[in-house]
Amino acid sequence: MSSPLIVSMGNPxxxxxxxxxxGEKYLAKYGLKADDAILAEDKHMPIYDDIVxxxxxxxxxGGAAQNAARGAAYILPAGSVAYIGSVGDDDLMQTLRKANDAESVESAYQVQPAPAKTGACAVVITGHHRSLCTTLRAAEMFNPSHLATPEIAQLVAGAKFFYIEGYFLTHGIESxxxxxxxxxxxxxxxxLNLSAPFIPQFFKVQLEELLPHVDVLxxxxxxxxxxxxxxxxxxxxxxQVASALAASSKSNASRPRLVIVTQGADSTVxxxxxxxxxxxxxxxxxxNPKVYPVPKLSNDQIIDTNGAGDMFAGGFLGALALGKDLDECVEIGHKLGQMCVGQIGPKLVYPKVNVL
Incomplete structure (x- = not known):
């Protein structure tokens, strides 16, 4: 394996x-809410086969950190980004690996034997809103032993930036x-990306364990x-919330914390x-805090908001890894987020558009 600049970690x-x-029909049928993100309960489990x-x-x-990894890779040289997560040994894993290969992201998967299946997310799009309902499957089987394997240990030792999705805290806080x-x-x-409201709501203990070691939230x-x-x-x-999060305790006090809060089409704080x-x-x-207006898009430029926040994060992270200043990092994040909403699903435009 190579020595990437960025290692991203989450649920594939x-x-x-x-x-x-x-989409409207499935939202009502399964009691989902627009712009929400949840882990599937028993009542939601039929939705995957139902949609298919x-x-x-x-x-x-998909997968939040995997999307962000592809976003960062969009503006970095090939071989700069690796992604760690747990998958099943199945066709879904091959689909994810193929997408990563096409976008220069190294798939450092922990592959679980059958009958484990790669995780899936039902994405219900209604207008400019999306609702995410996830069944983790193999993703929540991630074992810390994967980090000790020679290949993965080499990736982690060589990287200078680490990106962790909040969803990973539901099962992978040790890792x-x-x-x-x-x-x-x-x-x-x-x-660290908070990822969804239920993370600070229901996994506050895990979040507070990790937060002291986080430089950018x-x-x-x-x-x-x-x-x-x-x-x-x-x-x-x-x-005030952004400032409070920035000021919360830090294990490495010599390194300040930066907190970025997006608001979709509204300003980023x-x-x-x-x-x-x-x-x-x-x-x-x-x-401080600083407010960054988001360039406006017309309704017909907005196709699908799924993954836009992940692509913002990936663009911001990639720009930060390139040594760009804060204004440029936010601008590039906005550009990738807006590029994403013009596509179906968490995708960017290829051939690549220069956003630097």
Whole structure:
């Protein structure tokens, strides 16, 4: 295996996507909410076969950190990004690996033997909204022993940036902590995405275990609100929540924390615990938090919002790895997020468009 600049870690999933009037039907049938992301309960389990057998379905390589990995790879030289996660030894895994190969992401999978199956996510698109319903399957079988194998240990030892999705904390906190603590102690940059409101709501303990080792925290307005509620800050503004997260305790206090909160088409908010030494070379004259307007898109430019936040994160991370300043990192994140909403599923435009 190569020595990539970035190692991304999360739950590999194949997205099973349905849209339009069919999307509205499935939203109602399975009691799903627009712009939500949940782990499937027993009542949701039939949705996967239901969509495949009865709807016009689109299959797209997914998984939040895997999407972000492909986003970062879009602006970096080939061989710069590797992705770690657990899959089944099946056709779904081959589909994911093929997508990664096509976009220069190294698939450092832990492959589980049959009958384990690769995870899937039912993606229900209604207008400009998406609802995600995930069955983890093999993804939640990730074992920390994978990190000790010579190939994976080499990847982790050589990388300078680590990206972890919040979804991984539902089962993989031991592995996430191992990677983050090691990276932090070596002066590497650890990036965590909150991923969904249910992470700060129901996995607050795991989140608070990992947060001290995180240099860059990314989330959207719903996730920030869920954190505020869980932390007893229910009346706080978005800027206040971002600042509180930035200021929370850190294992490596010499490295400030940067917090980025996106709001879809609305402005992105960025807060730092110490702007003078923060990642992204923040200008001393900048406000803290700083608000970045998002360029407007017309309705006909928005095809599908699934994965847009992941692609923002990937673009931001890739730009940060290139040594870009904060303004450029946010701008490139916005560009990839907006490129994604013009595609069906979490995809970018090929041949590549230069966004740097």
């Amino acid at each position: 999933l194949l997205d099973i996507q349905v849209a339009g009037e069919e 057998q009865n709807a016009q379905v689109t299959y797209v390589a 996430a902590l191992e990677v983050a603590k090691s990276a932090s102690s070596r002066g590497r940059t650890v990036v 990314i989330g959207n307005e719903s996730e920030a609100a869920a954190y505020a509620e869980a932390a007893g800050m229910g009346d706080a503004s978005l800027e 960025v807060a730092s615990s110490n702007p003078s030494t923060s990642p992204g070379n923040i200008k001393p004259s900048d406000p």
